[in-house]
Amino acid sequence: MDCLLSEEVVAEIRRSLLDWYRRNRRDLPWRREKNPYKTWVSEIMLQQTRVDTVVPYFERFMEQFPTLEALAEAPEEQVLKAWEGLGYYSRARNLHAAVKEVVANYGGKVPDDLERISKLKGIGPYTAGAILSIAYDKKAPAVDGNVMRVFSRLFALTDDIAKVSTRKKMERLAETLIPDEAPGDFNQALMELGALICSPTSPQCLFCPVLSVCDAYRLGMEEELPRKKKAKPPTEEEVAILLITCGMHFLVEKRPDQGLLAGLWGLPTIGWSDQKEMESILEFCDQKQIPATKFMIKGQFEYIFSHRHWKVTVMTVETPDTGWEVPENWKWVTKETIGEITLANVYHKALQL
DNA sequence: AAGACGGGGCC
DNA sequence: GGCCCAGTCTT
The missing domain is CATH 1.10.340.30 (Hypothetical protein; domain 2)
Incomplete structure (x- = not known):
């Protein structure tokens, strides 16, 4: 050197x-x-x-x-x-x-x-x-x-x-x-x-x-340098983002402090595969004891992180009242109070639909 | 050594 | 729409 x-x-x-x-x-x-x-x-x-x-x-x-x-x-x-x-x-x-x-x-x-x-x-x-x-x-x-x-x-x-x-x-x-x-x-x-x-x-x-x-x-090789191995493409994942609503209220979830978007707030998100979208969502609602009365697909979009590529389905899940016991780390918010919490970009995008 | 971890800009 | 940008921590 x-x-x-x-x-x-x-x-x-x-x-x-x-x-x-x-x-x-x-x-x-x-x-x-x-x-x-x-x-x-x-x-x-x-x-x-x-x-x-x-x-x-x-x-x-x-x-x-x-x-x-x-x-x-x-x-x-x-x-x-x-x-x-x-x-x-x-x-x-x-x-x-x-x-x-x-x-x-x-x-x-x-x-x-x-x-x-x-x-x-x-x-x-x-x-x-x-x-x-x-x-x-x-x-x-x-x-x-x-x-x-x-x-x-x-x-x-x-x-x-x-x-x-x-x-x-x-x-x-x-x-x-x-x-x-x-x-x-x-x-x-x-x-x-x-x-x-x-x-x-x-x-x-x-x-x-x-x-x-x-x-x-x-x-004459300035355009060829620096040399760098290509990164592998992001893995594809299909997810459903749930807007669980009751009137003007909807639920947000505090994400775990490890992993993707750690410590931020998000909307409940479910990974699924093999066309089992609705099955997975129903199983999720059942497991969390969510009194769902109506499901509706609001739209779809793609979202790319550096290492993951999400194909997102946004779905609303209506519930009769806000009195039921919500899971730990979840809470009700409204359009007016959503600004007070830290929400990852992908969920801001989902809310636009 | 390889993978996880976001979001944005350029053409 | 496809390309590029890339420090630190964890495994």
Whole structure:
């Protein structure tokens, strides 16, 4: 690796990238002050999520939980509500648990060393490096998808970026490149370059500050890199989403705290197979002792998670009154009060029908 | 090493 | 409509 990089190339990359970043960095809400808590929240929100999506969530989150202590004291329901629609909800639950731990064990100060910060829930190698470098000026690599794409092209690396060994190789590369003076800016420069210039498709090479040292550009293979094994397609599942009603009221269910959409509220959902839709629904109502008087199919739609593909049937189930004993973790809501709970997107979509 | 875990943008 | 984006935890 070191044989790959001459002193001159290292110096050129550092200088050009930092210079470019200081002139082209986007003005983002979490970049306005150096604050480990804000860096932390922003980095968690930015995992698998675009900047444009995160900005409004981040601003609302900071209004609601301006400090680490405020977040630590908040009820989990409120934290999940603030995360509603962002996806990967375990990020919010892990962040909340970790912030509580920082208050309990570290006097409310985010640890500034790799060993301790890495033990916090939801902080893996990337986020640890991002917080340490951006908030604490430590020379720690922060290798995300942007950085792997930039490195793959800059050094014409054909390694599969889905592999752990490739990420480790990239981290060693980052360590040799990060300058002493501005580790945080340099890491952010790499990611900003990946977001703005060295984009996944049709990179803007002619505007790239490190074009002159880019191996992929020289070899004309920037569109073929990075190399990555294809993900397997999502598995197909047929489900029925039940709108169990009584007048203006309907039932919502608190989902278990493990698995899909953990800890969120949803509508009762039943998986089924082999055309046994109605059988499964009747069996479900029987088992939950739901006094159903009328069933009606309201519509169908498809909903794709990254790893599951739901073919959804939405069905209303009418019941005579709200006096019967509802299962544990269920409750009655109305159109007016539904906004108070955190409902996953797929159920918002079902309610539109 | 592979699978689980959401949602959104681009063409 | 089909393609792409991808950190961390669990198994």
